[in-house]
Amino acid sequence: MRQIAFLLLFLFSINKVHSQYKETIAQTKWVDSVYNSLNFEEKVGQLFMVAAYSNKKEDHAQDLEKLITKYKIGGLIFFQGGPVRQAQLTNRFQSKSKTPMLIGNDAEWGFSMRLDSTVKYPWNMTLGAIQDNKLIEKIGAQMAKQSKRLGVHFTFGPVVDINTNPNNPIIGNRSFGEVKENVTQKALAYMKGLQDNGIFATAKHFPGHGDTETDSHHTLPIVKFERDRLNEVELYPYKELIKNGLASIMVAHLNVPSLEARVGYPTSLSYSVVTDILKNELKFEGLIFTDALNMKGASNFKQPGDIDLEAFLAGNDVLLFAENVPKAVEKFKEAFDLKLFTEERLAYSVKKILNYKYIAGLNQYKPIDLNHLYEDMNAIEYEALNYQLYENAITVLKNEDKLIPIKKLEKEKIAYVKLGDGPNDVFLNKIKDYAEVIEINSFNLDTALLDLECFTKVIIGYHKPDGAWRKNELTFKEINWIDKISKEKETILAFFTKPYSLLKIPNFDHTETVIQAYQNTDIAQTVTAEIIFGAKESKGKLPVTIKDNFHVNQGIETHKMDRLGFTVPENVGMNSKKLAxxxxxxxxxxxxxxxxxxxxxxxxxxxxxxxxxxxxxxxxxxxxxxxxxxxxxxxxxxxxxxxxxxxxxxxxxxxxxxxxxxxxxxxxxxxxxxxxxxxxxxxxxxxxxxxxxxxxxxxxxxxxxxxxxxxxxxxxxxxxxxxxxxxxxxxxxxxxxxxxxxxxxxxxxxxxxxxxxxxxxxxxxxxxxxxxxxxxxxxxxxxxxxxxxxxxxxxxxxxxxxxxxxxxxxxxxxxxxxxxxxxxxxxxxxxxxxxxxxxxxxxxxxxxxxxxxxxxxxxxxxxxxxxxxxxxxxxxxxxxxxxxxxxxxxxxxxxxxxxxxxxxxxxxxxxxxxxxxxxxxxxxxxxxxxxxxxxxxxxxxxxxxxxxxxxxxxxxxxxxxxx
Missing domain, CATH: 3.40.710.10 (DD-peptidase/beta-lactamase superfamily)
Structure with a gap:
């Protein structure tokens, strides 16, 4: 059958077998044996992937243990906590499970999205500026290595939503950009890095969440496009990823009238979307996840239990973040007795889940080794790649008269002005490493302009906390400062925020240099300083359009001068541990x-x-x-x-x-x-x-x-x-x-x-x-x-x-x-x-x-x-x-x-x-x-x-x- 053929192909792609025939026999035998050992309630239990937290109290863990032991749930999706605590809980929970569970993490930009004490990779939109997709593949490979170390089998990424709406409140920086080809190429590289190294990738949010103006965590967003447009844009990356062996897809909670005739009916619960389109038209045979069923975009529509059943009947395999498993199992039993679904339908999804468990090696489950776990999750190679990522992402959007890199330091008197409420110490210290730079701390614009009179150049850094990516637009006061200073002085603007922050600025006519750094991380601040002073060249291209000011794929390549730069030892052939x-x-x-x-x-x-x-x-x-x-x-x-x-x-x-x-x-x-x-x-x-x-x-x-x-x-x-x-x-x-x-x-x-x-x-x-x-x-x-x-x-x-x-x-x-x-x-x-x-x-x-x-x-x-x-x-x-x-x-x-x-x-x-x-x-x-x-x-x-x-x-x- 086609499902087995897909699994064989995927199994081969992640180098899990030496002989397809022998492993197929063994795999089928194991799957059938496990399936036959489960009663009806336990089979239904395999459909659920329940939310787990390693930062909650013991009563949370005990509640999960009850679901594991009584209902034989099939998996856990971990959210907030820490790596060691999560590993300890994983070992504890797996020891209680009759059949080892699939473990997932919603880690789009690495485990730091959910866990403390882990490496933080750039957001997808930052990655969207990178021209070398081999670097994106490296991220996937590193995430796979970390996932294996933490006992995780699914990374719920890549996000393949094409963010064509700048006002999108929930996707935004989670998208690789607004161009379908760029999004698809990045997603393919991300997927390849994961799956070539034995971790399942999950493309989301099907059929496409990129052009919405509401957040499905709170309500049901509407996508008004006709089917032709959806085929041409939103579905494009899914088609390409499916052709290349994508392991799983997550279905979003969206209202798409052109795909689902029933008014206000969520795509995650729609048979026409999940089965007719995803399975039958797109020929996807991998694992299908719902988006979290506690999100208001779905939970407002149905009650716990009812929503789980509806999602299953629509064609989903895994019911993510179920709120009430006992109630749902009861609903499934009632529906089965009423012949709303068959044993064959149940077996289809449960056996698919068990096949994935086999591929993940859960047929020979081993507990996570807790020794040196923190060190392994924060290996220096991860920071080394982070430097390379920012060096390739940071984008110079404007550079009149080739103002940067600043060449003749002997002729310059440089000032720095900070805007925004984010940390800026690294950037300020780094630009001071290159030249004598005076920070202007005036609270009043007129005073600041007087203070700046004797300077030849002004560097303005707009800094917002990285965690505030949804709300980092400039204020009227900040826009006024930029405008007035730029009119008076040669100005270098560096934005350590999402690209859409620039939308608030009417024009950049008086600003000589504009740099989009995307994020306010220490590495982003370091690399931006290096670009300004020529220790690194700029390589990034803007992944979205900023009104008429800057167009998608715009990016000026500045040149590198022979000044000292900064990196980690591994990027120049040295060993950090020895150097330490x-x-x-x-x-x-x-x-x-x-x-x-x-x-x-x-x-x-x-x-x-x-x-x-x-x-x-x-x-x-x-x-x-x-x-x-x-x-x-x-x-x-x-x-x-x-x-x-x-x-x-x-x-x-x-x-x-x-x-x-x-x-x-x-x-x-x-x-x-x-x-x-x-x-x-x-x-x-x-x-x-x-x-x-x-x-x-x-x-x-x-x-x-x-x-x-x-x-x-x-x-x-x-x-x-x-x-x-x-x-x-x-x-x-x-x-x-x-x-x-x-x-x-x-x-x-x-x-x-x-x-x-x-x-x-x-x-x-x-x-x-x-x-x-x-x-x-x-x-x-x-x-x-x-x-x-x-x-x-x-x-x-x-x-x-x-x-x-x-x-x-x-x-x-x-x-x-x-x-x-x-x-x-x-x-x-x-x-x-x-x-x-x-x-x-x-x-x-x-x-x-x-x-x-x-x-x-x-x-x-x-x-x-x-x-x-x-x-x-x-x-x-x-x-x-x-x-x-x-x-x-x-x-x-x-x-x-x-x-x-x-x-x-x-x-x-x-x-x-x-x-x-x-x-x-x-x-x-x-x-x-x-x-x-x-x-x-x-x-x-x-x-x-x-x-x-x-x-x-x-x-x-x-x-x-x-x-």
């Missing part, structure tokens, strides 16, 4: 008081995959470290400030590696260092002393700042701020340079790390350009990178609370060093030196390191040539035992060194005295940043180094690489 081991090392370091807090960042292939902050700014456990906090990066200054400026000079052919020091600075013309070359200085084999404690010569007999050199207030003669309320005599820097010039050279030319090289190079850069180093590096690098936290003397720009302290100084400045450079020599140079003085957050350090990794490019700006980078990253004296590149540190050549010993020899970076490290590896495309204030409250002992904390973390990073 960093947490335990960081927490161990804090527990051992190796540092009070730290920031750690890992990027691969241009994507930040790990970025966390640990501990507190001090050991008092008061102020937690945040990602936006700023650290004294100490010697990282060498490669983040001085070296890039030297490389630019080299690139411009202002100097060569053979340029002598006497050619660079007059103070060295007649010194013992006159013939020292740039290459010797940058490879630390110029025979320089390691350092000189310059500050000691400025202390009095009590080892306090001598009044000969210091004052406690600023004056023209004492202008150099060394710390809070402490100013050094002017021109003392000349003495520092003279002391370096007069210092003896080491006897032998060999590797000896020295701060002198970079102090000298800073002096050279300022001498040759007539600009201070802090201004030089800001004007030539940081403003192009959007490195807004990377700065010297951070108190000139940031609040003290954002800056981690580095020491309780009891030997020189006698105060808490916070916001002032820790290094004494750099402090005596006004906080700006070539070897120290720079402050930054981890992400801005990463931008510089990524720029190096990209050999002089970042954000489509060329800072220097690839040749220049290659020249500086070369180890010229490795054969002599000197591991250094030109300015960069390189991996150790022997047992000890700055790295884990597991990095490639092409890698490069630097470490800093305050407990910092920045390292990049071109071979593995890795950037690793570690910032801490391990010197607080004092620099010794250096537990961070003794415990090899930075190196152990780096080792984990490399262990986590899987491709």
């Amino acid at each position: 081991k960093i947490d335990s090392i960081a927490n161990y370091a804090i527990k051992q008081k190796a540092a009070p807090g730290m920031q750690i960042l890992v990027a691969r292939k241009g994507q930040i995959v790990y970025r966390k902050s640990f501990g507190y700014q001090k050991y008092d456990s008061i102020q937690k470290v945040k990602d936006s906090d700023i650290y004294d990066v100490a010697s990282l200054t060498k490669v983040l400030a001085t070296l890039p400026m030297v490389m630019k000079q080299y690139d411009r052919k202002k100097i060569t590696f053979d340029t002598h020091l006497c050619q660079m600075l007059p103070v060295f013309e007649n010194s013992n260092k006159a013939d020292v070359t740039v290459l010797d200085m940058l490879t630390h084999q110029a025979r320089f002393q390691a350092w000189i404690p310059f500050y000691k010569a400025t202390l009095d007999s009590l080892k306090r700042p001598d009044s000969l050199y210091y004052r406690y207030a600023y004056s023209e003669d004492f202008p150099v701020k060394v710390a809070n309320n402490l100013y050094l005599k002017k021109d003392y820097n000349d003495k520092i340079m003279k002391l370096i010039a007069d210092s003896p050279l080491l006897d032998k030319k060999q590797y000896k790390y020295s701060d002198f090289s970079f102090i000298i190079l800073k002096e050279y850069l300022e001498h040759t350009t007539n600009k201070k180093l802090d201004n030089l590096v800001q004007d030539n690098f940081y403003k192009y990178l959007g490195a807004s936290t990377m700065t010297y003397n951070p108190l000139q720009k940031f609040e003290l609370t954002r800056i981690a302290p580095t020491e309780e100084d009891n030997y020189f400045r006698y105060q808490t060093i916070q916001g002032y450079v820790h290094d004494m020599a750099a402090a005596m140079q006004g906080g700006v030196s070539g070897h120290a003085g720079l402050f930054s957050s981890s992400i801005d350090v990463a931008k510089m390191m990524q720029m190096y990794l990209q050999k002089g490019h970042y954000g489509e700006h060329e800072f220097f040539s690839e040749k220049t980078f290659n020249d500086f990253n070369k180890c010229y004296y490795c054969k002599d035992g000197n591991r250094r590149g030109v300015g960069f540190d390189k991996p150790q050549l022997g047992a000890e060194g700055p790295t884990c010993g597991c990095v490639s020899m092409t890698s490069f970076g630097h470490t800093g005295f305050t407990g910092t490290m920045a390292w990049a590896d071109p071979d593995k495309e890795i950037v690793y940043v570690f910032l801490s204030n391990r010197t607080y409250p004092n620099a010794e002992p250096n537990k961070l180094s003794k415990l090899n904390i930075r190196e152990k973390i780096q080792e984990i990073i490399y262990e986590s690489i899987i491709e």
Whole structure:
């Protein structure tokens, strides 16, 4: 018979059998055996799938147990609760059932639609914007994996309603869109993902709920189309899915006069709809579910019991969400006795249900393993796919003059205005990661417009809670704000809501850029920020029409720039679980008081995959470290400030590696260092002393700042701020340079790390350009990178609370060093030196390191040539035992060194005295940043180094690489 043929085809498609013939015999035998073991009431009981909740009290569970044991109900549809609680109840209920039950979940966008603590996939309308349907198939496959893990056999999706009515109150975002071909292709991919992996898909809501204006949960919606239109549009996806082996269909509660002659008669109870059309005309032989029978669209029409019988007589197989099973069984018995249906009709549906149970493996039922269930339901692969989905869905609808991606950050002053009552922290923080963005918090529009006068661009984010998808239209006030701001400023509108929210806006004539992000999830906010700044390109196409403003399938593809983006490790060939081991090392370091807090960042292939902050700014456990906090990066200054400026000079052919020091600075013309070359200085084999404690010569007999050199207030003669309320005599820097010039050279030319090289190079850069180093590096690098936290003397720009302290100084400045450079020599140079003085957050350090990794490019700006980078990253004296590149540190050549010993020899970076490290590896495309204030409250002992904390973390990073 055709039903068996269908089941065989489906069975084969989900790879359940090796031999169709053997399994068919076994299947038939099992089905017949079970059916024959049931009495009439128990056979009727198989027709019911009853609602179950894992968030209700014990009396609910006991009521269900009575239905299971007495009436032998055939299945449960689970609603609200949690995965572990649901699994526990499933095991409990299945153990009580004579025949194992079919378990369903109404999980259209994943189990999070009903359960807490589970992955939330995008809504169907978000998915409708995606052009790569293989991604939709992946969702189905992942949902199938989760369903199997949770003991679920049916996912009540895909929704194949074609949402041609923007005012539809119940479908809306549950639809893939308004175009039948797109809806069908998405539904086919969704179905294939489920059914190829052993889970039954259920297309709904037959015959089509997309063009209704009332909610069938509350009343009976009417569909007024003639049959030709229904055949052409609403029934189109069902025909295609049926041809491709659809397992089941759910029939909606609709009033469709062209299909059912009786006035106001629900389609779910209509023989002409269920049997004549679905079974006979469309030749569907799979399982047919009613929509929930407690919904007012059906329950207003018939009483419990009567409605169940009517649905069965119409041709449905499974009676979903029955309200009164005992009453219904009684009604069935009465109808059977009156010969309103036959044993053959009952057997048809019951045996069909039993066949599905066999296919689901319930003939060999095994309880759900509760071990690691939460972890399995939230595997990182699910979040990895979520990133891919939003990256492919978010749609740029308008982009006049190619306003995004924002390219020349150095020319921009960007403001952000929030509209709506949804969370926006992720979006705001992410756009701030790319540039200095100022949030405007004015409550009054006129005030806001005044505040915005000095800005070149305004980003407006419209945020509504994701749970408010039915009610997220803009208010008149919000529309007015958008209109007025857009008329005054270049504006980027980002809507973190359903597309229909845009309907309220009359036109977008004055808005340069409009982005449809569809949802207000953290990932949607992250990806939207990436698109605005070019870390990702936009790919989505609008799945519905927004009046005359935006048409279906409209979507502008923006291009990707070489800026850092964000994703999960699995999307760049890394293992999250292994990478997560960093947490335990960081927490161990804090527990051992190796540092009070730290920031750690890992990027691969241009994507930040790990970025966390640990501990507190001090050991008092008061102020937690945040990602936006700023650290004294100490010697990282060498490669983040001085070296890039030297490389630019080299690139411009202002100097060569053979340029002598006497050619660079007059103070060295007649010194013992006159013939020292740039290459010797940058490879630390110029025979320089390691350092000189310059500050000691400025202390009095009590080892306090001598009044000969210091004052406690600023004056023209004492202008150099060394710390809070402490100013050094002017021109003392000349003495520092003279002391370096007069210092003896080491006897032998060999590797000896020295701060002198970079102090000298800073002096050279300022001498040759007539600009201070802090201004030089800001004007030539940081403003192009959007490195807004990377700065010297951070108190000139940031609040003290954002800056981690580095020491309780009891030997020189006698105060808490916070916001002032820790290094004494750099402090005596006004906080700006070539070897120290720079402050930054981890992400801005990463931008510089990524720029190096990209050999002089970042954000489509060329800072220097690839040749220049290659020249500086070369180890010229490795054969002599000197591991250094030109300015960069390189991996150790022997047992000890700055790295884990597991990095490639092409890698490069630097470490800093305050407990910092920045390292990049071109071979593995890795950037690793570690910032801490391990010197607080004092620099010794250096537990961070003794415990090899930075190196152990780096080792984990490399262990986590899987491709």
